[in-house]
Amino acid sequence: MFNTHGEPVGAQITNYLLEKGRVVGQVENERNFHIFYQFTKAASDEQREQFGLQGPESYAYTSMSNCLDVQGMNDAEDYADTLNAMRTIGLSEQEQNEIFRMLAVVLWLGNIHFQEMDDGNSGIADAGVTDFIAYLLQVDSTMVQKVLTTKIVETQRGGRRGSIYDVPLNPAQATAVRDALAKAIYNNLFEWIVSRINISMKPRSATAQVIGILDIFGFEIFEDNSFEQLCINYVNEKLQQIFIELTLKTEQEEYVREQIKWTPINYFNNKIVCDLIEERKPPGIFAALNDACATAHADPAAADNSFVQRTAMLSSNPHFEARGAQFLVKHYAGDVMYNISGMTDKNKDALVKDVFDLLGSSSNQFLQTLFPDRPDPNSKKRPPTAGDRIKVSASALVENLMKAQPSYIRTIKPNQNRSATEYNSKAILHQIKYLGLQENIRVRRAGFAYRNTFEKMVERFYLLSQSTSYAGEYTWQGDARSGCEQILKDTGIAKDEWQMGVTKAFIKNPETLFALETMRDRYWHNMAARIQRAWRNYWRYKNECARRIQRFWKNNKEGIEYANIRAYGHQVLAGRKERRRFSLLSYRRFVGDYLDVNGKSALGAELQNACGLGADQVTFSSKAQVLISKFGRSSKPSPRFLVVTNKAVHFAITTQNNGQIHTSLERKIPLVTIKSISMSNLRDDWLVLNCNASEEGDPVFHCYFKTELVTNLLQLTQASISVVIGPT
Numbered sequence: 001m002f003n004t005h006g007e008p009v010g011a012q013i014t015n016y017l018l019e020k021g022r023v024v025g026q027v028e029n030e031r032n033f034h035i036f037y038q039f040t041k042a043a044s045d046e047q048r049e050q051f052g053l054q055g056p057e058s059y060a061y062t063s064m065s066n067c068l069d070v071q072g073m074n075d076a077e078d079y080a081d082t083l084n085a086m087r088t089i090g091l092s093e094q095e096q097n098e099i100f101r102m103l104a105v106v107l108w109l110g111n112i113h114f115q116e117m118d119d120g121n122s123g124i125a126d127a128g129v130t131d132f133i134a135y136l137l138q139v140d141s142t143m144v145q146k147v148l149t150t151k152i153v154e155t156q157r158g159g160r161r162g163s164i165y166d167v168p169l170n171p172a173q174a175t176a177v178r179d180a181l182a183k184a185i186y187n188n189l190f191e192w193i194v195s196r197i198n199i200s201m202k203p204r205s206a207t208a209q210v211i212g213i214l215d216i217f218g219f220e221i222f223e224d225n226s227f228e229q230l231c232i233n234y235v236n237e238k239l240q241q242i243f244i245e246l247t248l249k250t251e252q253e254e255y256v257r258e259q260i261k262w263t264p265i266n267y268f269n270n271k272i273v274c275d276l277i278e279e280r281k282p283p284g285i286f287a288a289l290n291d292a293c294a295t296a297h298a299d300p301a302a303a304d305n306s307f308v309q310r311t312a313m314l315s316s317n318p319h320f321e322a323r324g325a326q327f328l329v330k331h332y333a334g335d336v337m338y339n340i341s342g343m344t345d346k347n348k349d350a351l352v353k354d355v356f357d358l359l360g361s362s363s364n365q366f367l368q369t370l371f372p373d374r375p376d377p378n379s380k381k382r383p384p385t386a387g388d389r390i391k392v393s394a395s396a397l398v399e400n401l402m403k404a405q406p407s408y409i410r411t412i413k414p415n416q417n418r419s420a421t422e423y424n425s426k427a428i429l430h431q432i433k434y435l436g437l438q439e440n441i442r443v444r445r446a447g448f449a450y451r452n453t454f455e456k457m458v459e460r461f462y463l464l465s466q467s468t469s470y471a472g473e474y475t476w477q478g479d480a481r482s483g484c485e486q487i488l489k490d491t492g493i494a495k496d497e498w499q500m501g502v503t504k505a506f507i508k509n510p511e512t513l514f515a516l517e518t519m520r521d522r523y524w525h526n527m528a529a530r531i532q533r534a535w536r537n538y539w540r541y542k543n544e545c546a547r548r549i550q551r552f553w554k555n556n557k558e559g560i561e562y563a564n565i566r567a568y569g570h571q572v573l574a575g576r577k578e579r580r581r582f583s584l585l586s587y588r589r590f591v592g593d594y595l596d597v598n599g600k601s602a603l604g605a606e607l608q609n610a611c612g613l614g615a616d617q618v619t620f621s622s623k624a625q626v627l628i629s630k631f632g633r634s635s636k637p638s639p640r641f642l643v644v645t646n647k648a649v650h651f652a653i654t655t656q657n658n659g660q661i662h663t664s665l666e667r668k669i670p671l672v673t674i675k676s677i678s679m680s681n682l683r684d685d686w687l688v689l690n691c692n693a694s695e696e697g698d699p700v701f702h703c704y705f706k707t708e709l710v711t712n713l714l715q716l717t718q719a720s721i722s723v724v725i726g727p728t
Contacts (some may be wrong), residue, residue, distance in 0.1 A: 001207040010203025013194050014400075016216065017235060018395050019227040020187045023106060024179040026065040033186075036062050037069075038079035039103055051104035052132055061110030061182070082093050089200040098366035102189045105136045109182040112148065114171040121168035122149050138364040147354045149174050173300070176345055184351055186476045188370040190512065202686050212404060214397070218411065219333040219434070227346035228287070231390045233331055234277045238394045240332050240436065243408060247440055251447060258501030262447050267439040270332040276317050277329075278391055285314065285329075286387035289347045290321045294382060303344035311340075333434035349386035372697055393599055410435055448499070448506035450513045456482035458487065461516055463523050465490035472527060491519060568711055592710045595621035597643055607641055609662045610652050616645035625702040626651060627686075637702055640666065644709070646716055647671060649689065651699065667696060676722040690724075 010102045011181050026032055026579040040056040047053060056062040069075075112133070117169045124130055124145050134141035150166045151173075169177065219236045220229045244267065255262050277285045292307035304325075311322045319330040328337050359371050384392075412431050415422035432438060452460075458480050462468040463486045468476040477485045484505050488498050498505060507513050596604040597618040607621070621644070625637035641652040641663070653666040669691055678688040685706045689699050703709050713721055 001203050002209045002211070003205055004208045006209070009205050009207060011201040012198050013201075015191060015194050015233065016214075016397050017390065018187055018190055019228075019232075020183040020190075023183050023186045024061060026067075026109065027222065028065055029067045030065050031067045031070060031456075032062050032065075034073075034075070034078065035082065035103065036107060038075045038082060039100060040107070042076040042079035043100070047100060047187050051101060051136065052108070053104060059110055061105045061107060071441045087521060088506050089197050091196065095366070098364075099189065099193070101136055101364075102185055102367070104369070105133060106186050108133050108136065109178055109185075112178055114149070114174045116171050120170055122171040124149065125274045129346065137359070137362050137367065139362045143358055143361065147352075147358045148177055150354075151177075151352055152354055168184050176300075176342075177355065180349070180351055181355055184355075185370070187399065192370055210404075212400070214401070218413075219331070221334060224339055225336055226341075227343045227386070229336065229384070230277070230329075230338055230343075233329075233333070233336060234274075234390065235394050235397075236275065236333070237270055237274050237331060238398055239401075241274055242398060242406070243436065244269055246406060247408075254451075255447060258451075258504055258506070260499050260501050260506055267436065268332060273319050273331060274318070276314065276319055278394075283310075283313070285311075285320075285327075286347075286385075286391060288314065289344060289387055290382075290385055293344050293385060300342065300345040304342070306560050307344055310338055331434075332436070334430070344439075347385045347387050349389075378522070448508050450507040451501075453504050453505045454484040454500075455639070458483045461491075461520060463518070464519050475519055481727070491516065568714075590711070592708070592712065593618055593621045594705070595623070595641065595643070597621045605664050607643055607652055611643055611650045611665050611668070613643070613645060613650075616647055618643060618645050619716060620644035620690040620705075620709055622703055622705050622709070624651070627700040627702075640701065642701065642703060642709075644716070649674070649713075651701070667699065669699070671717055672712070674713070674717070674721055677713065677722050678724045678726075679710075681725050681727055 001008065001012070001435050003009050022032060026084060031037060032366070036059075039058050040053060040059070043051075043053050056068050062068070083096070086099075091099075091255060111126075111129050114122040115125045117123045127141075127145065130144045131141045134144045137144070146166075148169075150168050153165050153167045171317065198487070205377075216235065216239070217232055220232050222229060249267075249269065254260075275284065280287050283291070288310040289307055292303045292310055295306055297304075308322075308325060311320075311327050314320045315322050319329040321330075323337070325340050326337050327340065328335055356371070362368065412428055415424045416426060416427070425681070458468065458476065462474050462476065462483065463472065467486045467490060468474065468483050472664075476486075478486075481500065485500055488505070493512055497508050499508075500506075507516075546597060593599070595601075595607060597607050599602065601611070604621075620642075622642050624640045624642040626640045628638045629635045639654070641650075641654070643650040643652065648671055649669040650665060651667045651669075652663055654661060654663045662723075669689060673692045674689050675692065676690040677688055680686065685704055686700065686702050687706055687709070689701075691698055710723060714723070
């Protein structure tokens with residue numbers, strides 16, 4: 001069980017058709033259930049003393065097949081794993097002890113031997129065994145012996161109707177009662193353990209998906225085949241019927257439904273064999289068995305004879321042959337001869353009332369848990385037989401399988417000797433034939449290995465055609481069928497390798513599908529390579545940009561100061577004065593001393609002397625134009641040199657006298673006398689320094705670097721000078 005993220009969240013085990021007949025009898029060289037050998041070989045000294053445990057060779061149920069060991073298996077290690085598993089699922093020490101008590105009961109039951117008395121009735125050969133079983137079951141020993149050697153019969157007709165008699169059992173009947181009790185204890189114990197495992201594995205969160213694994217025994221053909229083989233083979237017939245239904249029959253019906261051209265394949269449909277075994281009307285083998293058990297329930301031999309007579313009515317079925325005390329069924333896997341002797345008794349598979357009374361008298365609470373239900377003595381309803389339960393289990397199994405999408409694993413047995421080196425070609429060929437593998441392969445070869453709806457095909461393979469995709473994007477505008485056909489054409493697949501049905505596209509050979517998948521993988525690989533290449537180029541470009549920025553940053557650390565100054569200057573004028581495009585877009589650095597007054601140039605040295613700067617630090621110098629006003633004339637700009645120090649603003653002028661060029665200081669304005677700086681809100685470079693009252697008046701001058709100049713003055717005066725910007 002998985003959640004929506006595909007993570008396992010739990011599990012559940014469903015038991016179908018436990019082979020409980022193995023408890024009381026095995027085929028030569030095959031073991032009983034492994035737990036018996038683990039228990040008898042590796043039990044602790046305390047368990048051996050408590051349950052009177054001995055080696056597996058000491059018990060009839062574990063030694064009758066002459067196989068005590070299996071190559072490659074270590075029963076002692078497996079027993080330790082079993083104990084660890086019991087603790088893992090949460091079984092307490094007390095529960096584990098009770099489980100092993102029940103296993104000991106089963107083992108000791110097999111050691112009860114019945115001897116034929118002079119009157120033909122059965123007697124207990126060794127009362128010590130039944131006494132020990134009574135100790136394990138915690139019941140009365142006398143009652144154990146009575147239950148195994150007699151049965152209670154209530155008359156149903158005549159003047160003594162309702163009278164109850166103790167009827168002695170012969171050794172064969174007593175053995176059947178003993179084996180039925182052993183099988184019932186093991187079966188109910190097995191069911192209880194499965195229920196506890198399911199509790200421990202119950203999902204604690206929501207379940208979205210389920211994957212089921214069915215592990216069931218295969219077809220059985222022995223020298224002596226009885227009721228157990230009939231049940232096993234019946235279940236295999238049902239599974240084969242599903243296989244035919246979901247593969248061969250469904251496959252061919254789909255071709256007809258989708259209007260696909262193909263060659264029909266004949267195959268054997270085993271539904272007629274399933275009906276032969278399970279049908280009620282006309283009655284099949286199970287129905288005939290039930291009728292025989294109901295009409296001659298007191299005498300097993302009489303019931304078997306009644307069944308022989310009823311099998312004659314089945315002779316009209318071509319897959320059935322009655323042969324006296326035997327009958328033959330033509331299964332899909334081959335002809336099997338079944339022995340009728342004891343079959344009706346096995347079909348009853350019910351503990352007699354005496355045995356239930358024995359178990360009900362036990363003081364062992366765990367035993368009461370294993371047998372919670374008691375038959376109603378007043379009920380006239382016939383209890384379900386083993387055949388009925390087999391049919392119910394098989395129907396439930398089929399129902400579950402039909403809800404899912406089964407995948408089949410067919411196992412082929414190379415030989416009957418469990419040898420790793422033997423290869424029986426004849427037997428293997430027979431298995432291949434009866435499993436229907438030949439028909440399945442022929443259907444696949446004649447038909448199509450893969451099919452899917454048009455929508456799914458387009459969704460998966462649209463990348464392979466330029467008609468349906470561009471740069472990984474779905475671009476097809478037509479219907480899904482046309483898109484699917486276009487993809488198959490554009491990929492260059494031969495026309496005889498695919499067909500278009502009504503709702504699905506069919507691809508003939510697996511190699512064609514593999515080729516499509518390979519092309520799809522190659523497309524994604526190429527796209528991934530292109531993405532990687534683009535990413536590497538982007539990453540290389542990004543790193544190169546980072547290195548350039550780092551180089552620039554290392555080489556221009558001092559530029560930060562000027563950048564901050566420039567930003568401050570733009571902020572002062574922002575939104576108040578119209579700016580020229582050059583001013584807005586320029587990222588030039590503020591140089592400050594444009595005339596190199598602080599340097600060693602000739603002009604700088606001349607200005608230094610003319611202005612008498614001395615030790616004053618020059619923060620700004622530039623060419624400028626001062627507006628000169630003369631009486632009766634229009635004002636006009638006149639060139640000047642503008643030098644700003646940390647103390648004053650200097651205006652220097654160059655004059656020519658007697659052919660000599662001379663630079664002199666025209667005006668010096670201390671910074672402390674400047675009250676404000678006035679500018680228009682237009683795109684011009686004119687400024688006015690508003691000073692304290694003076695005969696010379698406020699200078700009006702033009703400077704291309706007005707923003708830098710204003711910023712410089714504000715910094716020198718710590719923004720004590722106001723900047724006035726307004727209309728002219």
